[in-house]
Amino acid sequence: MNRRELLKNSAKALLLASTASLSASDKTEKKETLYTKTLAKKTGKNPRVVVVGGGWSGLAFAKNIKALVPQAEVTLVEKRYEFISCPVSNAWLVDLVDMDFLTHSYIDAANNFGYDYFQATATGLSAKENVLHTTAGDLSYDYLVFATGITYDYYNWSKGDEAFEKRLHTLYPPAFIPGSEHLTLKRKIKNFKGGIFLLTVPNGNYRCLAAPYERACLIADYFQKHKIKGKVVLVDENNDITIKEKGFHSAFNELYKDQIEYISGAKIVSIDLEKKIVETEFDEIPFDDAAIYPNVRAPKLLEELGLTTQTPYNRIEANLDVYTYRFKGHENIFGCGDIRPMGFSKSGNTAYTEGAILAKMIAEDMAHKKMKWESPTTFCVSIVSTQPDREITLVSDYKYGPHGETEFNSSITDEDWKHNGVGKGKAQFAWATSMYNNMFYT
Numbered sequence: 001m002n003r004r005e006l007l008k009n010s011a012k013a014l015l016l017a018s019t020a021s022l023s024a025s026d027k028t029e030k031k032e033t034l035y036t037k038t039l040a041k042k043t044g045k046n047p048r049v050v051v052v053g054g055g056w057s058g059l060a061f062a063k064n065i066k067a068l069v070p071q072a073e074v075t076l077v078e079k080r081y082e083f084i085s086c087p088v089s090n091a092w093l094v095d096l097v098d099m100d101f102l103t104h105s106y107i108d109a110a111n112n113f114g115y116d117y118f119q120a121t122a123t124g125l126s127a128k129e130n131v132l133h134t135t136a137g138d139l140s141y142d143y144l145v146f147a148t149g150i151t152y153d154y155y156n157w158s159k160g161d162e163a164f165e166k167r168l169h170t171l172y173p174p175a176f177i178p179g180s181e182h183l184t185l186k187r188k189i190k191n192f193k194g195g196i197f198l199l200t201v202p203n204g205n206y207r208c209l210a211a212p213y214e215r216a217c218l219i220a221d222y223f224q225k226h227k228i229k230g231k232v233v234l235v236d237e238n239n240d241i242t243i244k245e246k247g248f249h250s251a252f253n254e255l256y257k258d259q260i261e262y263i264s265g266a267k268i269v270s271i272d273l274e275k276k277i278v279e280t281e282f283d284e285i286p287f288d289d290a291a292i293y294p295n296v297r298a299p300k301l302l303e304e305l306g307l308t309t310q311t312p313y314n315r316i317e318a319n320l321d322v323y324t325y326r327f328k329g330h331e332n333i334f335g336c337g338d339i340r341p342m343g344f345s346k347s348g349n350t351a352y353t354e355g356a357i358l359a360k361m362i363a364e365d366m367a368h369k370k371m372k373w374e375s376p377t378t379f380c381v382s383i384v385s386t387q388p389d390r391e392i393t394l395v396s397d398y399k400y401g402p403h404g405e406t407e408f409n410s411s412i413t414d415e416d417w418k419h420n421g422v423g424k425g426k427a428q429f430a431w432a433t434s435m436y437n438n439m440f441y442t
Contacts (some may be wrong), residue, residue, distance in 0.1 A: 054078030057337030060355030247415030323384030343406030
C-alpha cells in the first residue's frame with residue numbers, strides 16, 4: 001500500500017471519528033449546564049441517560065446520545081473538575097505541546113452539546129430502583145453507561161501488600177492515568193542527571209499499546225538534545241514490541257542505539273525499592289529513576305458493584321455482552337471504553353468511536369429497534385523523533401470470530417519514518433486537535 005492510500009485510509013478513520021457524532025447544534029439548543037445540583041428524579045417523561053466517566057468514550061457517548069435523542073435528559077458524572085488528555089501526553093512530557101493543549105472544560109462540552117455535567121464520584125448502585133449513588137447525591141436513570149477507564153493492577157508484584165503498592169505508585173508512577181502522575185514523570189525527566197531511566201511494558205491488553213515505546217523514543221530524544229548521559233532501559237514482558245514493531249525497532253536501532261536498551265520477554269518477578277533493582281526471571285536490572293507500568297484492570301468500583309469478570313488471563317474487566325455492550329444480567333446498564341473485555345486497543349480513538357457507536361445502539365434500543373454492532377476504529381500516531389519530526393501510524397478495525405473472540409478485520413501501518421513525511425505535518429497534533437474540538441466545541 002502506498003503513502004497516498006495510507007493517508008486516504010487514515011483520513012477515513014479521522015472522518016469516522018468526527019462524523020460518528022451528529023451535530024448537536026442542529027439537534028439541540030445550547031443551554032447552561034446543571035453541574036451543582038443533585039438530580040434525584042427525572043423532570044418529565046423523557047428518557048434519563050446517565051454516563052459515568054468523562055474520558056474519551058464517556059464524552060463521545062454523552063455528545064452523541066444527546067444529538068441522536070434530543071429529548072433525552074443526559075448527565076455526565078465525572079469526579080474531575082477538568083479534562084486532561086492521556087493521548088499526546090508523551091509529547092507534553094518533553095515540551096512539544098503545553099498543558100493548555102491537553103486541558104479542556106467539562107462545562108464547555110456540556111454547554112455546547114446540551115447535556116449536564118455533574119461533578120461527583122460514583123459510589124454505589126441500586127439497580128432494581130434504577131438509581132446511581134454519588135458523593136453529591138443520587139441520580140435516577142433509564143439507561144446507565146459506565147465509561148470509567150482503567151486502574152492499575154499491582155497484584156503480580158505486591159501479592160496484596162497495599163503499603164508496597166502505594167509506595168511503588170508514589171515513587172515510580174506509570175503515568176497512564178492523566179493528572180499528577182504525568183506532572184511527576186515530567187519532573188523526573190527534567191531533573192534526571194544521568195544513569196538508567198527504567199520504563200516497563202506490561203503484557204496483555206494494557207492502555208495504549210504504542211505509548212511505552214513512543215515514550216522511550218521521546219525520552220531518549222530528550223537526552224540527546226540536552227546532552228544527558230542517560231540510557232532508557234525498556235523492560236517488556238511481551239516477547240516483542242506489541243504494535244508497529246518495525247518502526248519502533250528501526251528507531252531504537254538507528255536513532256537511539258546508545259540511548260535505548262530494549263529487553264523483551266522479561267517478566268518482572270520482584271522490585272526492590274530500597275536498592276532500586278527490578279528482578280526478572282533471568283536478570284537483575286538496576287535503575288536510577290523509573291516509570292513502572294503494571295497490568296491494568298477495570299476500576300474497583302465496578303468489581304464492588306458485581307459488574308466485572310475475571311478473564312482467562314487473570315484480568316478483571318467489565319462483564320459485558322460483547323455484541324450489545326450490556327452488562328450481563330442488566331438490560332439497561334452498559335459499558336464502553338477501556339473497561340471492556342474485548343481485545344480492541346485501549347486507546348483514545350478506539351474509545352471515542354466506541355462511545356459514539358454505543359450511543360447509536362442505545363438510540364436504536366430506545367426506538368425499539370434491534371441494536372446493530374459496529375467496529376470501533378483504532379487510529380494511532382506515534383512520534384519517534386523530534387530532530388527532525390518523524391512519526392509512524394496505524395489504522396485498524398475489528399471483527400468477531402465464531403465464538404465471540406476479537407479479531408483484526410483490517411490493519412494498515414506506515415512505519416517508514418525515514419521517508420513517509422508524516423512528521424512534517426505533525427499528524428499526531430492535527431489528529432488530537434480534531435478530536436478535542438469534536439469532544440468539547442463543535
